[in-house]
Amino acid sequence: MPIYLLRRLGYAVLILLGVSFITYLLLYMIPADPARQLAGRSATADTVANIRAQLGLDLPFYQQYFNYLTNLLQGDLGRSYIQRTEVSTLIMSRLRPTIELMAWGISFELIIGVSLGMLAALKRNTAIDRFLMALSFVGVSSPHFIASMLFLYLFAVNLDWFPLGGYGEFQHVLLPALTLGLLGSGWYSRMVRSSMIEVLQQDYIRTARAKGLTRARVLFRHVLPNAIIPVIPMIGIDIGIFIGGLVVVESVFGWPGLGQLAWQAIQRVDIPVIVGVTMVSAVAIVIANLIADLLVPLADPRIALDKS
Amino acid sequence: MKTMLIHSLLATAIASLLIPASALAAEPKPGGDIIVTYQNDVATLDPAIGYDWQNWSMIKSLFDGLMDYNPGTTELVLDLAQSYELSDDGKTYTFKLREGVEFHNGREMKAGDVKYSLERTANPETQSPGAGFFSPILGYDAVSAGDTDELEGVTVIDDYTVAIELTAPNATFLHVMGLNFASIVPSEAVAEYGKDFGKNPVGTGAYELTDWTLGRHLIFSKNLDYFKPSVPYIDSITFEVGQEPMVALQRLERGDVDIAGDGIPPAKFLQFKNEAQFDSLMVVGDQLHTGYLTLNVTIPPLDNLKVRQAINMAINKDRIVRIINGRATPANQPLPPAMPGYDKNYEGYPFDPEQAKALLAEAGYGEGFETELFVMSTDPQPRIAQAMQQDLLNIGIKAEIRSLAQANVIAAGGAQNQAPMVWSGGMAWIADFPDPANFWGPILGCEGAVPGGWNWAWYCNEKLDAMGDKADAMVAEDQQEERAALWGKIFTDAMADAPWVPIFNEQRFTVRSERMAGDESLYVDPVHVPVNYDYIWVK
Numbered sequence: 001m002p003i004y005l006l007r008r009l010g011y012a013v014l015i016l017l018g019v020s021f022i023t024y025l026l027l028y029m030i031p032a033d034p035a036r037q038l039a040g041r042s043a044t045a046d047t048v049a050n051i052r053a054q055l056g057l058d059l060p061f062y063q064q065y066f067n068y069l070t071n072l073l074q075g076d077l078g079r080s081y082i083q084r085t086e087v088s089t090l091i092m093s094r095l096r097p098t099i100e101l102m103a104w105g106i107s108f109e110l111i112i113g114v115s116l117g118m119l120a121a122l123k124r125n126t127a128i129d130r131f132l133m134a135l136s137f138v139g140v141s142s143p144h145f146i147a148s149m150l151f152l153y154l155f156a157v158n159l160d161w162f163p164l165g166g167y168g169e170f171q172h173v174l175l176p177a178l179t180l181g182l183l184g185s186g187w188y189s190r191m192v193r194s195s196m197i198e199v200l201q202q203d204y205i206r207t208a209r210a211k212g213l214t215r216a217r218v219l220f221r222h223v224l225p226n227a228i229i230p231v232i233p234m235i236g237i238d239i240g241i242f243i244g245g246l247v248v249v250e251s252v253f254g255w256p257g258l259g260q261l262a263w264q265a266i267q268r269v270d271i272p273v274i275v276g277v278t279m280v281s282a283v284a285i286v287i288a289n290l291i292a293d294l295l296v297p298l299a300d301p302r303i304a305l306d307k308s
Numbered sequence: 309m310k311t312m313l314i315h316s317l318l319a320t321a322i323a324s325l326l327i328p329a330s331a332l333a334a335e336p337k338p339g340g341d342i343i344v345t346y347q348n349d350v351a352t353l354d355p356a357i358g359y360d361w362q363n364w365s366m367i368k369s370l371f372d373g374l375m376d377y378n379p380g381t382t383e384l385v386l387d388l389a390q391s392y393e394l395s396d397d398g399k400t401y402t403f404k405l406r407e408g409v410e411f412h413n414g415r416e417m418k419a420g421d422v423k424y425s426l427e428r429t430a431n432p433e434t435q436s437p438g439a440g441f442f443s444p445i446l447g448y449d450a451v452s453a454g455d456t457d458e459l460e461g462v463t464v465i466d467d468y469t470v471a472i473e474l475t476a477p478n479a480t481f482l483h484v485m486g487l488n489f490a491s492i493v494p495s496e497a498v499a500e501y502g503k504d505f506g507k508n509p510v511g512t513g514a515y516e517l518t519d520w521t522l523g524r525h526l527i528f529s530k531n532l533d534y535f536k537p538s539v540p541y542i543d544s545i546t547f548e549v550g551q552e553p554m555v556a557l558q559r560l561e562r563g564d565v566d567i568a569g570d571g572i573p574p575a576k577f578l579q580f581k582n583e584a585q586f587d588s589l590m591v592v593g594d595q596l597h598t599g600y601l602t603l604n605v606t607i608p609p610l611d612n613l614k615v616r617q618a619i620n621m622a623i624n625k626d627r628i629v630r631i632i633n634g635r636a637t638p639a640n641q642p643l644p645p646a647m648p649g650y651d652k653n654y655e656g657y658p659f660d661p662e663q664a665k666a667l668l669a670e671a672g673y674g675e676g677f678e679t680e681l682f683v684m685s686t687d688p689q690p691r692i693a694q695a696m697q698q699d700l701l702n703i704g705i706k707a708e709i710r711s712l713a714q715a716n717v718i719a720a721g722g723a724q725n726q727a728p729m730v731w732s733g734g735m736a737w738i739a740d741f742p743d744p745a746n747f748w749g750p751i752l753g754c755e756g757a758v759p760g761g762w763n764w765a766w767y768c769n770e771k772l773d774a775m776g777d778k779a780d781a782m783v784a785e786d787q788q789e790e791r792a793a794l795w796g797k798i799f800t801d802a803m804a805d806a807p808w809v810p811i812f813n814e815q816r817f818t819v820r821s822e823r824m825a826g827d828e829s830l831y832v833d834p835v836h837v838p839v840n841y842d843y844i845w846v847k
Contacts, residue, residue: 032715040437050432084352084506093522164559254550256523264348
């Protein structure tokens, strides 16, 4: 176990290094010139050169990247070109709303996904099954922007069940979290359905039925605990997809989280913020996957981590 | 020395507010709290740095400078200055400051603060995008080069008198003193907050910032000690940020929001224009903007005057205005109509494809030619470029559209011999201050025809440049009409050389809730863009 953990942590560092390199390189290559942007259109060539030197943008790429890494290790994510404030301050101010929305969104994904997946498995090859699976397909293929707008229009403007975006009380989190939950639940319902169908065909289920257990007891005591195991690593993978959705959903619903910060930074080519949010997201994804992989053997003792 | 005294801002400001068309115009009522929405968080409220559509008028409400404009107009008036004198050589302005004006921190504003503030903006360490505007001040070059922190031309005479010496007479200088970059800031607050002054602004303005929760909202509260009595009218303004523009409009229709700061998204525009219930919420105003097609006079065959004139006659501007749902009016000269010097009698080039073809034939291009048209890739710009492409094809010119990101188009325009034609949409040009000189030097003068410059036509007419210098040396108040007329002539003379096809002048649209009051011009203020928060009020 400790060896496994060390190896995984080593990989994690390599992955983060790779992410930082690719992100930095991509943003270095885009044609926007931050120094000119900061200097304004009335600036002389000297002023632009002066600002470029102040920001260290006159250095060759490898040196810029090295400086960035050195600062990153000291917890310094740099200053925003547009907001003219520390990137870490911007990120910290938005962490809490994002974590709240993620917690609710993933909970909804799980509740909706697992229950629909179970229902589909129990009613497999019926009209209900086909309808639910088609629905999950629609969900995972819907663009977040369209779906968010549609839900907002339908439930907040027309029906007036929810506030029109914003942040603060429980009612504010419901609609964006439900949007994320509904769209993302398809991954889980499809996985739960297939894994449950597999479990239902196992001998021990037949045994459980044969010894006279009630349907509910078989389902919740024997089927579900086994069928749910693949869901745990799935959450780890899903975090990455989920963060992608957050960028759009937060922007439409006016949710003051990291996704919205990323959206605004991308539109204004605020490079230090884009790199910063990408790094924080990468860390979150790596940690979530690590935790998920560590949890699997706890949930299922048959799976050992140190087999290799 | 001749003395000029401008009437106090207050009298004119209130007068202009009470004049509105209706005789029943209500008295402005103090009180009320309003909500303004924006999609993006506010970048910075540091007046030396802020330079976007969102923070421009917010900064104007938090800070004051020596000069300002009558609300809703482009008329320059005194603000923190009580009067000024201009020396006989036209180079030195001596400003008398108002006494008893306090910063939000309670300290009185004095002449030393004026000197400090101007030097702060000019200093390259500040990274101000507006530093270049101060180049007429004596000693600017030394500060810009980093040789000294002090502007040689700025002298504190006593606590309430400051003299500013220029290198040459300059009629635009008072406008420069009305820019946000010339706002007066207290040095102790800048020292206290350092680089974060933009998040903790302290000025003398009508409002003070009382809360800024990053990513959520900013609250401006009425400055009870403001030096202009009775304004501002509104008690507090909450700027909610992170609001999607379409959602903001929905909230506005419900009355949850008072001003949708980002305006009307294109998808919603026709609905607002055509439905009476929304139409009454929308205010339309002119802005100091011209959209134009540049014709690079150094690239053949556009170096041929007849070819450029032919292109001017080939473009159907009315159709282009229809493409953007009528959010603009067709233009025939570089200056927008709201700008002093605009020539109402100038007729420009007619839309006449037949004559255009004849001109092309005369120039030896009867068979047409191939060229390139650079355009920014964000809607509606490519659609506008396509309309131009069709118009050009009608007279035999095959223009290939190069649709690129904004930064690439600006780079191509600023590189000689690269972009034969550039459609300026989404990039240029909106005036920094309401003076025709601001529409010449950078975009049509020789100074802008340099690598990295904004004169994408690479048009350099030394004779017209000299006329511009002559006009800008006309600093006496009684010369201003003559000066505006001279500038008007410079622009129409330039049109004889046809370096541009002026296409349209964009209009501005602000949406506000039913309860908002105050003259409509305040909601599309040409200087306090988009809204003059100091003078609007709640019914």
